[in-house]
Amino acid sequence: MPELRQKLLVLYSHTPDLNSHITAWALYDGTGKEHHTTGDCDTPPYKSVLDAMKQGWRVIQFPQLIPAYPGLELSTSYLRFEYILEQLEEI
């Protein structure tokens, strides 16, 4: 059995539409081959979540659409449209 490690790509999209463009991103590499940190890139790795899927990334988490709590309709906080994708890589 090959030994597999997980790479996680976290993409934040403009809208919940998987075709919409990426506005923020993070990459965590469980193979240890790559190291990413804050501010290490000014350009998103993919145009959209769908674009990443076409390059072999598997979506493993979808954002829930949660209605605003009463009284907090205009409040903003964390990025809402967060998609988590994975690739499994042999080491």
Added chain:
Amino acid sequence: MVEKKHLLTSVQMANFVADGFLRFDELVPEEINREVMRELDNRLINFGYEPQGQPLTNLWQDSQGIGKVIRMPEVEGIIQSLLGIDPLYDHHCPHQVGPGHLEGQVWHADAIIDTRQHFDIQLFYFPHDTPREMGGTMFLPGSHLRRIHETDIGRYQNFIGQVPVVCKAGTLFVGHHGIWHCAQPNKTDKLRYMFKIRLNPTVRQLKMWNTDDLEDERIGGILFRNHRWYGNDDRLEYANRIKFWRFLIGDPQFDVNYWLTRIENTPERRVLAGVG
């Protein structure tokens, strides 16, 4: 009181509301920068907190470096425009990033979930040249009104529109307490400094700047600046900036493009059907 010529303008204040920070390149003269570096290198000022909640004017009275920085008329004008008179010292911290430090600090705001419209400011002062390879602080424009808890945003790494501080010595950034930021790696062989001071208001933050240009037609467009990283939330950001501007100018009716007027319209006037 500060001379009017040193106060911020309404257009600058609108930029603060939209971006969450203002930038003043090479504001501090070189001789003061050099003295600040001497004070830092020789630990001539306390690296730990001074007693908190005291008037800013109490601090560093004999210092020809950092003491002079906070007493520059231009710096006093910035502080008074944002906080009003008699600001309090909250804390200070000479930040240091060592040579060859390749890990970026996680994104964070220096705030717990802070529901006030009243706000603190933080001075981010760069006493020496800071090229990109030396890091600088990274800021995320327009993030200051988001209600988050400190490093809860630590999963994020990059945003479109993020702004690394690349500057010459003597540059000052002034940020809203809620601005998202992180220290960047220092790939050089030199120690990097950034001197931060947090200040609190003691008076209502109401038109404390030079309001001669309060009706400047650019202000609405500035408040509607789209930083793009928040995607579809842009409309919510605009609404919150209108609320913030209302607070600063003391006008609960202020609006841009009818955005809040529309959703605040709940008429109670009663008329009988068929009565014309």
